[in-house]
Amino acid sequence: MTEPPLLSVEDVEVRYRVTSGWFGGADVHAVNGVSFSVAEGETIGIVGESGCGKSTLGQAILGLTSVSAGSIKLRGTERDHSRRTHMQIIFQDPQSSLDPRLPVWRLITEPLHIRGGYARKELIDRATELAVSVGLRPEHVDRYPHEFSGGQRQRIAIARALAVEPALLVLDEPTSALDVSVQAQIVNLLLGLQAERKLSYVLISHDVSLVRHVADRVAVMYLGQIVEEGPALDVLDAPKHPYTRTLLDAVPSFERPLASIAARAGELPSNRTLPTGCFYRERCPWATTGCELPQLLVPADGLRAVRCHLVTGVNETAIPRLASPSASLLPNGAGT
Ligand SMILES: Nc1ncnc2c1ncn2[C@@H]1O[C@H](COP(=O)(O)OP(=O)(O)O)[C@@H](O)[C@H]1O
Numbered sequence: 001m002t003e004p005p006l007l008s009v010e011d012v013e014v015r016y017r018v019t020s021g022w023f024g025g026a027d028v029h030a031v032n033g034v035s036f037s038v039a040e041g042e043t044i045g046i047v048g049e050s051g052c053g054k055s056t057l058g059q060a061i062l063g064l065t066s067v068s069a070g071s072i073k074l075r076g077t078e079r080d081h082s083r084r085t086h087m088q089i090i091f092q093d094p095q096s097s098l099d100p101r102l103p104v105w106r107l108i109t110e111p112l113h114i115r116g117g118y119a120r121k122e123l124i125d126r127a128t129e130l131a132v133s134v135g136l137r138p139e140h141v142d143r144y145p146h147e148f149s150g151g152q153r154q155r156i157a158i159a160r161a162l163a164v165e166p167a168l169l170v171l172d173e174p175t176s177a178l179d180v181s182v183q184a185q186i187v188n189l190l191l192g193l194q195a196e197r198k199l200s201y202v203l204i205s206h207d208v209s210l211v212r213h214v215a216d217r218v219a220v221m222y223l224g225q226i227v228e229e230g231p232a233l234d235v236l237d238a239p240k241h242p243y244t245r246t247l248l249d250a251v252p253s254f255e256r257p258l259a260s261i262a263a264r265a266g267e268l269p270s271n272r273t274l275p276t277g278c279f280y281r282e283r284c285p286w287a288t289t290g291c292e293l294p295q296l297l298v299p300a301d302g303l304r305a306v307r308c309h310l311v312t313g314v315n316e317t318a319i320p321r322l323a324s325p326s327a328s329l330l331p332n333g334a335g336t
């Protein structure tokens with residue numbers, strides 16, 4: 001019998017019930033049938049426009065948001081109580097998750113403190129060890145969050161995540177709030193920790209160069225669905241799905257170019273009332289008959305899966321490569 005993957009996400013849907021405001025009563029369909037798995041020591045990158053459901057998916061994996069349908073299994077076990085301790089999450093902004101009133105040793109050992117049964121000295125020793133393993137100095141554990149730079153605070157958050165010796169970290173835009181000069185240091189730290197500890201990562205990011213550097217596989221999300229999934233370099237260098245092509249042809253990073261994509265291909269449809277048929281139909285330059293049917297994520301070639309009948313059917317060669325957008329279509333400074 002083959003071992004189950006470390007993490008398997010099967011047909012997961014997440015809806016937010018909204019009871020107040022303009023749209024009161026209409027659910028937000030944030031994640032709409034996502035499946036993928038992550039092996040021990042592997043990194044999957046989750047990319048896509050702002051609002052496509054990446055963070056919601058990350059929180060669902062951790063059990064911080066409940067799923068409306070589908071299942072999330074750790075080593076084959078669903079709803080494992082220990083999911084909370086075998087997985088941890090790192091957010092974009094460590095500031096918000098570090099209580100300014102607590103010293104670093106106490107912050108780092110928070111998960112152990114909650115678990116209980118540790119003497120103060122034990123916690124301080126453990127915190128010191130963890131601090132050193134993320135590139136901080138032993139004396140840092142007596143200080144408070146405000147005494148640190150953004151990069152150091154992210155190191156503190158990583159040390160805290162490691163306190164329970166998790167098998168998997170969800171990294172939600174882990175370097176987006178940091179100075180460019182510091183981003184590479186945090187990325188290198190994450191790669192080093194992964195090699196030492198055989199960690200698996202779910203890396204949520206809009207930064208294609210980061211994902212290219214770190215991820216083994218990539219899943220591209222659109223309106224709460226995965227539209228393309230496969231080996232990172234295959235997907236990023238030779239995208240097949242019309243959406244991935246538009247995204248990657250536009251500019252190297254996803255955050256800025258949204259305006260240009262929206263201008264060329266229409267606004268992101270509402271996730272209050274999902275479109276019928278292919279979710280990308282309203283914006284797709286190749287929409288044709290057959291696209292009014294819901295599309296499944298199916299193998300296109302080898303290890304790649306794509307949610308588009310033109311790509312996965314016999315007609316692939318019928319799709320022309322999108323011409324590179326002219327520079328004038330891009331917002332000022334995009335790609336810098
Ligand atoms: N707590 C919430 N309540 C209602 N809607 C939410 C909530 N959190 C996120 N959403 C909505 O769910 C969708 C997906 O959001 P999110 O997962 O944050 O996307 P991403 O991380 O890709 O930017 C968006 O439409 C967002 O507005």
Ligand code: SF4
Nearest residue numbers: 278281284287291308
């Ligand atoms: S199924 Fe049709 S609308 Fe959807 S991505 Fe493919 S060609 Fe475009």
Ligand SMILES: [Mg+2]
Nearest residue numbers: 054055056172
């Ligand atoms: Mg997000």
